[in-house]
Amino acid sequence: MAKAAPIPGLDSDTRFGDAAAAAVEVRAGEVFAHSENVLDMSDIERVHDMRVATRRLRAALEVFATCFPKKEHRRVLKDVKALADALGERRDPDVAIEELTKVAKKLPKADAAGVASLAAEHRIEQEGGNEWLAAALERARDTGLEERLAQLAASARPVRAESDEAAG
């Protein structure tokens, strides 16, 4: 499992809103960094890593909810949840197949057939889960989820007055 990246610049006296922006930026970056080749069913760790990254992003969105504009936060969180659900639809059969295969290997050959038949049932679900995930990734792309997350993160930072900008 991929370790969570540290969130730069956080300490006890960081403004809560700034911490929110930094946390969502880093965690969103992790989600999309793990999306590469996630549909490749020969390497189930990719889905696992992206799912964990999505959970961490969701946690950041929930922990810092109060720092974001309500409406956009709700929309983005809903889309992140949908992505997490799709990852779960792929990951759950991945895990089940792995566990069943482990048990089947330890059983006498004659007894393994039954366990293999259950694993076969999970393989069908795995295929379905992969299709679901493909659609969810496409939806995330089409709705600009990555960009919307970046905008949401930025909205938690204080708005600088125009005069400050001009003076700066």
Add this chain to the structure above:
Amino acid sequence: MKARRVKGLNPETQLDENARRIVGVRLAELRAFAPKAFDASEVETLHDMRIAAKRLRYVLEITSPAFGPAAMAAANTTKDLQDLLGEIHDCDVMLPRVRAHVKRLRAEDTERLRASAGGADDLSPKAARYAPNRLRYRGLEALHAYLSARRAVLFDRFVREWEALEARGFAAELEAGLSPAPPAPAAQPAEAPL
């Protein structure tokens, strides 16, 4: 399970102040499941407790830079608890799947053998030899027994580990670790030389 709302959060105030409130609520949420979760048949409660552990773990992970090693150590402890409850949950999900699968195989066999009777008035015992799934039941029964036993072993471990955490004063330890440092004592004026 819906997370309890945390009151008094403010984007303009410091991270540690807000994080302390969130951790306090999430910790209480987790501990509230403890008495009910000691009943092995409380599948839903154990599942909800896992979700509560996950929420506490992630808030500790995110806010650990504000609190230092105490928060990270607590996040690791919570992750271990979450993983253990996750393993129990996996057994709780797989066991009914095994039973449902066996049920389907039985129905399929019954249907096939019944069809093999054609229009006959009775069915020969020999027909049992031709049940298409007859070789699958043994492995599935063994799998069910294994999963039931593993679930019981993991549940006993969960109870032991939770009791050890409570005995150690995990919650108080965490709360103390997140408390603001006491103000430094005021500097004493240097004594005048005699």
